[in-house]
Amino acid sequence: MKILVLSLLRLGDIIQQEPLLRALRAKHPEAEIHLLVNRQFSQVEKLLQGLVDRYIYFDREMIQRGLGEGGFNILWSFSQVQELVKSLDVENYDMAFNFTHNKLSGYLLGALEIPVKKGLYHSEGRFRGLDNRWIRYFNERFAGSQKSLFHYVELLGNSFDLPVQPQVRGEKKKNKRILFQCLTSNEKKNWGLENFAQLKRTIEVALVDYKVQILGASFEKETLLQAFAEKDLLICDLNEARRHLQDCALLVTGDTSIKHLAAQLGTPLVELVLGSSDATKTGAFIQGVRMLTTQVPCSPCGHSQACSQPSHLCAQDITVEKVFEAVWDELSDEKHQVTQFAQALERATWKTYLDQAPASLLTAVQGLLREQPQKGAKEILADFAERTDLFKSWQARIQEALPSREMMLQKKSVQASEMADLVLVAQEIVRSKKDEAGYFQGFVEALIARYTQPVQIVDRVLTALQEQGELLTIREDIYRHLQSLSREGAYYAKGIGQLPISGFEETGKSLQRNPENAEL
Numbered sequence: 319m320k321i322l323v324l325s326l327l328r329l330g331d332i333i334q335q336e337p338l339l340r341a342l343r344a345k346h347p348e349a350e351i352h353l354l355v356n357r358q359f360s361q362v363e364k365l366l367q368g369l370v371d372r373y374i375y376f377d378r379e380m381i382q383r384g385l386g387e388g389g390f391n392i393l394w395s396f397s398q399v400q401e402l403v404k405s406l407d408v409e410n411y412d413m414a415f416n417f418t419h420n421k422l423s424g425y426l427l428g429a430l431e432i433p434v435k436k437g438l439y440h441s442e443g444r445f446r447g448l449d450n451r452w453i454r455y456f457n458e459r460f461a462g463s464q465k466s467l468f469h470y471v472e473l474l475g476n477s478f479d480l481p482v483q484p485q486v487r488g489e490k491k492k493n494k495r496i497l498f499q500c501l502t503s504n505e506k507k508n509w510g511l512e513n514f515a516q517l518k519r520t521i522e523v524a525l526v527d528y529k530v531q532i533l534g535a536s537f538e539k540e541t542l543l544q545a546f547a548e549k550d551l552l553i554c555d556l557n558e559a560r561r562h563l564q565d566c567a568l569l570v571t572g573d574t575s576i577k578h579l580a581a582q583l584g585t586p587l588v589e590l591v592l593g594s595s596d597a598t599k600t601g602a603f604i605q606g607v608r609m610l611t612t613q614v615p616c617s618p619c620g621h622s623q624a625c626s627q628p629s630h631l632c633a634q635d636i637t638v639e640k641v642f643e644a645v646w647d648e649l650s651d652e653k654h655q656v657t658q659f660a661q662a663l664e665r666a667t668w669k670t671y672l673d674q675a676p677a678s679l680l681t682a683v684q685g686l687l688r689e690q691p692q693k694g695a696k697e698i699l700a701d702f703a704e705r706t707d708l709f710k711s712w713q714a715r716i717q718e719a720l721p722s723r724e725m726m727l728q729k730k731s732v733q734a735s736e737m738a739d740l741v742l743v744a745q746e747i748v749r750s751k752k753d754e755a756g757y758f759q760g761f762v763e764a765l766i767a768r769y770t771q772p773v774q775i776v777d778r779v780l781t782a783l784q785e786q787g788e789l790l791t792i793r794e795d796i797y798r799h800l801q802s803l804s805r806e807g808a809y810y811a812k813g814i815g816q817l818p819i820s821g822f823e824e825t826g827k828s829l830q831r832n833p834e835n836a837e838l
Contacts, residue, residue: 319349322406322414322432324423326376328503329359329556330575334603335417336582337471339369341480342415352409364557365579376402399426407431415478416447419456436478451672453477458759460599465754467665471603476672485604488584490651491567494528496521497552499571500545501538506593507573509636511545516638517570518546521645528567528649533559533576568648570641577602588644590636660698662689663796664755670792671785679792683799690800699800706793708750709757713786715743716761716779723780726773740765740779757789758782 323339325332332355342351350371355362357375377398384395407430416427416437424447428440438447438457448454456473459466466473475482500514518530531552534542539553552562556579563569563580569587571577573595580587581602589609591597597609666682719739726732744765747758760782769775 319346319413320409320411321346321349321351322409322411322430323351323353323370324414324416324418324427324437325353325355326378326418326420326423326426327356328575329362330573330578330600331470332359332362333365333575333582334471334578334600335474336366336369337482337485337603338417338474338478338480339366341475341482342478343369345480352411354406361556365560365582374406402426403429417474419460419474421445450477451674455668455672459756464759465756466596466599467661467668467755469598469603470600485581485584487586487605490586491565493565493567495566496528496530496568496570496645497533497562497566498530499533499569499574499576501534501541502572502574502593504573504593507595509572509590509592511542513638513641514570515545517641517645518550520638520642524642524646525649531562533562568645570645573600580604586648588641588648590641592636659686659689659691659695660701662686663698663702666796667789667792668755670796671789679795679799683796683803686796686800687803699797702793703797705752706790706797708752709786709790709793712743712747712758713783713790716740716783719743720779720783721776723773723776726776729772732772732775737765737775757786760785 321342323342325335339351339353343349351369352372352374353366353370354374354376356378358379360373360375363370363373381395381398384390384398403426411430411432413434414427414430414432414436416423416435416439419438421440424438424445425440427435427438428446435447437453438445440446448457452473455466455468456477458464460470460473468476469484471482474480498514498518500508500511502508514532518532521528521530530550532542532546532550533552533554535555536553539551542551552559554562556575559576560579560583563576563583563585566585569576569580569585570590571580571587572590572592577587577589581604584604587602587604589597589602591601591609595601601609663686666686670678670682721736744758744762747753747762753759761779764775764778764782767778
């Protein structure tokens with residue numbers, strides 16, 4: 319079998335796709351796997367050893383120049399893509415996976431003669447490949463500002479039936495070296511060189527056994543010298559950075575390709591989530607990573623250019639003291655709560671819905687029982703049930719306000735007054751900020767989309783209502799199962815110590831009730 323994988327994204331995205339490639343290799347161990355990447359990221363060859371049999375390069379930069387610069391023939395870029403398509407078709411691939419999921423990769427995959435295509439591709443005038451709930455969720459939630467409950471790698475893994483798990487953290491290193499990756503590809507994601515310099519001084523004063531060094535590419539050296547001595551810099555390529563990461567005790571970084579490389583290696587790290595970074599969507603895919611971010615997006619505050627947009631997180635809200643505390647906890651193996659139970663409930667609900675498998679509900683409940691905290695679970699479950707009731711009330715109001723399909727079929731246009739009640743419900747949903755998981759996202763988007771016929775509004779809202787109905791049923795089932803198990807546990811703990819043990823004459827007496835066990 320011959321498989322083509324399209325990965326026409328940035329360097330960090332290709333590196334974080336390593337678990338997907340590993341799962342693909344495990345699923346098809348005898349297959350010949352080829353990876354199509356942008357030419358400027360050819361250095362990934364040294365980072366994905368054993369997973370890819372051949373690398374094919376797409377000269378995206380030159381093709382873009384050919385489309386925009388006057389010195390090129392207007393058809394040159396077209397001819398380059400045409401030649402690429404011909405060269406790929408000659409390979410006679412049996413299957414292709416589109417890990418890129420953008421229009422360019424969709425058009426390119428659509429042009430290839432490959433029998434089985436997984437992921438987005440263009441055919442007969444429209445995009446196809448959104449053939450399961452996972453990839454539709456990915457398509458709807460990932461590219462824009464919409465919230466996602468799942469990581470990029472999780473979503474693609476489930477979309478393509480490639481089982482993936484976050485990388486396990488490696489064993490604690492004896493090496494006393496801490497690495498910083500100070501610069502990102504986006505200034506708004508930078509914490510600031512002065513902050514890193516102060517953190518370096520704090521660590522080396524408080525933790526005298528540890529030495530801090532700064533990772534950087536050759537083009538970053540001049541900038542880094544503004545805050546650090548040259549002896550503290552490790553100017554290197556990706557392969558050399560990989561060796562340094564394998565040997566260090568800890569990495570402190572923003573949203574960088576180095577972060578994903580460290581996660582791939584199981585290197586402990588502290589991640590600074592700033593600017594437009596999204597810890598859930600594209601954070602380091604590793605168990606137990608410490609992420610420092612503001613709890614909510616900051617409003618324009620005048621701190622810096624990085625704060626000029628409400629959707630960006632403010633660097634000033636992550637102090638040197640907070641980062642040092644995370645570093646200290648990581649180096650001392652201080653245990654920390656990674657999973658938030660409230661979010662785990664939402665993830666379990668959506669995963670059950672997206673899997674479309676009855677057994678998934680039981681698996682979800684078992685997982686929740688493992689993640690349930692010793693304290694606060696009752697309050698979280700109560701809030702979960704309260705939100706379910708609120709969501710059901712919104713759904714009932716939508717159903718009541720929605721015009722009939724028959725009536726809308728007879729109309730050529732819609733008056734604002736006819737949709738007023740639906741708009742009021744949508745406004746209440748958005749203003750409440752209770753639907754972070756996006757149960758009503760499809761409904762809200764249905765009201766702001768453009769249509770050629772009024773009946774299309776009703777059809778799209780009905781589709782959204784069907785999705786909500788399934789999700790709310792799953793929420794109720796999960797809550798009922800957890801409540802039932804909690805009650806059974808309480809009855810068991812309360813009563814077991816009071817039951818006689820007839821049939822065990824050698825003891826001659828009943829067990830005594832243990833208050834500590836009863837409390838458990």
